[in-house]
Amino acid sequence: MKVLIANRGEIAVRIIRACQELAIPTVAVYSTCDRESLHTQLADEAVCIGNGPSSESYLNITAILSAAMVTHATAIHPGFGFLSENTHFAKACGECGLTFIGPTPETIQTMGDKIAARTKMNSLKVPVIPGSAGMLQDYHEAETVAKKVGYPVMLKAAAGGGGKGMRKVTCPEDLKAHFQAAEKEAQAAFGNGSLYLEKIIYPAKHIEVQVLGDGTGQVLHFGERDCSLQRRHQKVLEEAPASSLKQSTREKIRQLAVQAASGVNYLSCGTIEFLVDNHENIYFMEMNTRIQVEHPITEMITGVDLVKQQLRLAQGQPLNLTQAAITFSGHAIECRINAENPRQNFMPNAGTITELFLPQGTLGLRVDSGIYQGYTLPSFYDSMIAKIIAYAPTREEAIMKMQRALNELVVEGVHTNQELHQDLITDPSFVENQYDTAFLEENFLPNWLNN
Structure with a gap:
């Protein structure tokens, strides 16, 4: 197998590193403004696929497939975003004799169409909103x-x-x-x-369950994540497990996720997203048919490398895990560090990183990033530049570790949301696990922005 990564930034770096640990050759693709990006330097080969705008590069199916052909890649990993949930891209990969590292085009189409997905879940007796x-x-x-x-x-x-x-x-x-x-x-x-x-289910928690399937109906779950802290429907901070849930609700939501994924013969990594109301009624929202931004917190509490599992399945290997073998330990939190100015309506901030120090040291601290000192952030793409993941035996200890990591982080040359995360992680409502999907926008941010 030789894998072309049809993505950029930290997820491309993440996938390349997993491939390297499995001795799988890699090909990076990049736009003209990403020529000096970290993922192009870490891959075995790198191919320019177009100009800066996504429509001319990372969304250009013909250019990506051409890069795979000329480098003799045999598989394509789409990461998240861009073409990761594009039915036409997944189908085109197969037509070109390339393995698409993800679910089948039919599954992407069914679960990507929100109406079709609701209909399918109803047929599987999974409660929908x-x-x-x-x-x-x-x-x-x-x-x-x-x-x-x-x-x-x-x-x-x-x-x-x-x-x-x-x-x-x-x-x-x-x-x-x-x-x-x-x-x-x-x-x-x-x-x-x-x-x-x-x-609208309100008040509610946004709870998602990580699943992995082999395409025959056999599906494993890797527990749930609480993704309720959102701004404009975009996640800001996530944690696993969702410790505010009753144990009976936790078991039910995991079972429903497996039921949903098994019902579509799911292949590869995916996520079933639910809303849970204040009476702990569970409602299916949608399925993300790809690896998630927040997958590291699941990896931390299970000890399973989800990207490596994707790669093994793509090589035709059977699942090398059973549900009983997947154990859950400790607590993990992820903060998304974005190059943006929260005090100016979260305006994205491109520019050159003049000074950078990523937090390090101690067991249970992980930083996923594609940046380095001297790197110039392009203006064309998502503003997320790093993910800080803190893991500890208890939630309280994980919060303390995240506080230390955020205080240690140094990013100069561009604005970031570091200060917002520093205050959010110490907010009493977060510390006491008393928050829902409305908390960030309706409670925390109005007060924070006025201070």
């Missing part, structure tokens, strides 16, 4: 469904994610305007303006 049975024909149908399930409701793009094409509607008078805005945004972002509607 109350809402429309399928695609909304117009805002009149949306009115009918909203009245039935009760306000507030959320309009969502059927073909999307990442917060695009989503609108919260709190009263009937606002529905039409929000429907039109969401439809327009979804069309622009995904080429598909289809919308569906769900009741």
Whole structure:
């Protein structure tokens, strides 16, 4: 096997390192503004695939497949973002004789279409959020469904994610305007303006379960993560396990995740995302058919390298684990460090990193990053530059370790959200595990930004 990594930044570095430890040759692809990126330096080979804008490079299927052909790669790992959940890309890889390191195109298509995914979960007896049975024909149908399930409701793009094409509607008078805005945004972002509607579950926890399948219906779970701390539907900090859940709820949500993934004969790593209300009722949200940004915290509490598991399955090897062999120990927290200015509406901040010191030392501290001192951050891509992961036997100890790591971090030359994380990790509501999906935007940030 020879793996081309169709991605950039820290996830490309992460995959390359896993390949190196398995003695698998690697190929990096890069845009013209990523020529000096760390992933291009660590891979065995590197191929330029276009200009800086993603549409001309990391989203250019023809260029990526051409790079695989000329370097004689046999497999492609898509990482997360970009083409990782693109059905056409996964299918094109197979047509070119390349192994796509992920699920089948059919699975990506089914679970990537939020309406199809809801329908499938209903058939598998996995509870879904109350809402429309399928695609909304117009805002009149949306009115009918909203009245039935009760306000507030959320309009969502059927073909999307990442917060695009989503609108919260709190009263009937606002529905039409929000429907039109969401439809327009979804069309622009995904080429598909289809919308569906769900009741907003509030207050709630955003809980996701890591799964790994062999494509025959055999699926393992690696526990759950609490991803409730979000801004504009983008995760900021995650922790594992979700220690605020009752043990019976934890067991149920893990069982439902396996039930869902087994029902689609899932292959490779994936994540089933749920909402859990304050009565601990569980509702399926969506499935991410790829490795997740926050996969390191699961690796820390299980001791399993999930990327290596993906690579082994892609080589045709059977699962080398059983559910009984997967044990859970300790607590892990991940903070996403972004090059952005939180006090200026979180404006992304490109520029040259003039000074850098990443926290280190002690058992249970991990930093996943693709940056180095002197590196110039391009303006075209996601602002995340590093992930700090702290692990310890208890949640309290993990918080203390993260505090130390955040205080030790030095990034000069660009603005980051370091200060926000430093204050969030010590906030009483976080320390006491008393937070939900609304906490960051409705409670923490308004106070923090005014101080």
